[in-house]
Amino acid sequence: MPERVPPPLAGQSSSAMSDTSPPRSRKYARRSETRPGRRAAERSAGPAVDIRVEGSHQVLILPCAGGVGGTTLCALLGTELALARSGRVVAVDIHPNGGSLGVRFPHRTDASVRSLAEAVVERGRLTAVQVEAFLQDTASRLGVLTSPRAPEVTEALSTAELRRVTEVLQEYHQFLVLDGCSDLTHALTQATLCTASHLALVVGTGVDGAVAAADTVKWLRHNGFEELLSRSDAVVIRRSASRGARLPELREYLDSFCASTSLLPYDAHLAQGGVLDRRLVSTSLRKAMSPILANVVQGIARASASTD
Structure with missing residues (x-):
């Protein structure tokens, strides 16, 4: 099958989430009781809360480029x-x-x-x-x-x-x-x-982001990770308040190889760096995280069921 290439962007030509937890000591398990924000998080997470997941799983966050x-x-x-x-x-x-x-x-x-x-x-x-x-x-x-x-x-x-x-x-x-x-x-x-149960690709916006995403997809497909890629979630993160270049085309490209593609909006609190304070994260970003959370948990559950 001929290799797909990312769509042309601005300045680029067409050529160019009931679970079963692992065993824990009683003292350790007590820490899983009520904690701040859980009820609100459960409401926003939707199906990710209820999906049954057996065992322990690694979720690899793989950026397509630095930064x-x-x-x-x-x-x-x-x-x-x-x-x-x-x-x-x-x-x-x-x-x-x-x-x-x-x-x-x-x-x-x-x-x-x-x-x-x-x-x-x-x-x-x-x-x-x-x-x-x-x-x-x-x-x-x-x-x-x-x-x-x-x-x-x-x-x-x-x-x-x-x-x-x-x-x-x-x-x-x-x-x-x-x-x-x-x-x-x-x-x-x-x-x-080789050991990850699930993969999340992190993609930047603009021409550089599309090129890096294409290079990462190509490498994964040609080095034995095509099945993991097909179950993965691509997450495009806006690093500035500008809309970015041709995001629908980038999303269409990623959707042709990944199980889902999500867009995280620009968030001023995250952009400034430093300690993450969930209370300062915008409502729009928390809402955007909900389907990503569900996709990850559902993907792990489906993969686990298929290997049983």
């Missing part, structure tokens, strides 16, 4: 999942050389992905309470595992270290939302593509 909002989507999706679902949710920074997920949440511990990987090697199996000590705690009940903050200790995780981290997290969490990077050739990216 398109991958970490932002990871923080948003993790927060909404944690508010809407009763199962535990953790967001994990898996950028090879350290990402900015920790910037999006208040910093309450110096623990990191690397320190958790080292603890697994030193202690063997960790209890739920021991694992929790490595996570940043948030008002939404989302756990956050960040990269090391000190530059002198920041180095790429090995695939073996990443496997240890994800395995111990999946013992006590139903959803792992992984903040990935756009480097498709990196071993960590390829390893998570």
Whole structure:
């Protein structure tokens, strides 16, 4: 089948969401009781609240290029999942050389992905309470595992270290939302593509966003991930208040390869960076997250059912 190309954009020619949670200790499970914003989140999440999901699953957030909002989507999706679902949710920074997920949440511990990987090697199996000590705690009940903050200790995780981290997290969490990077050739990216239950592509607007999306789609299709791509959700994030160039054509292109395509509107609070405060996020953006949340949970449920 001939390779599809993205539609021409401005300045570009046509050539050119009842679930069954993993076992947890009673002390750990008590934290899943009432938390701020849950009822409102359940109402907005709609079907994502009620869909039955068995086991534990990895959701890989894959930006098609740097700076398109991958970490932002990871923080948003993790927060909404944690508010809407009763199962535990953790967001994990898996950028090879350290990402900015920790910037999006208040910093309450110096623990990191690397320190958790080292603890697994030193202690063997960790209890739920021991694992929790490595996570940043948030008002939404989302756990956050960040990269090391000190530059002198920041180095790429090995695939073996990443496997240890994800395995111990999946013992006590139903959803792992992984903040990935756009480097498709990196071993960590390829390893998570192989273990992910669901994929969310993050796409930028404009000519550069369309080109990067086409390159990512082509790579996934030609390297054995076409089936994962066909179940994925593409999320186009507006990074400015301008409307962007030819978004309907970009959406049509993405729809031809992905299960769904969604558009997140510009949000001034997110655009300024720093700590994510859900109370300051616009109503339009929270509404736009609802179908994305439902798509992710439904996609995982369907994939799980097909493998039973």
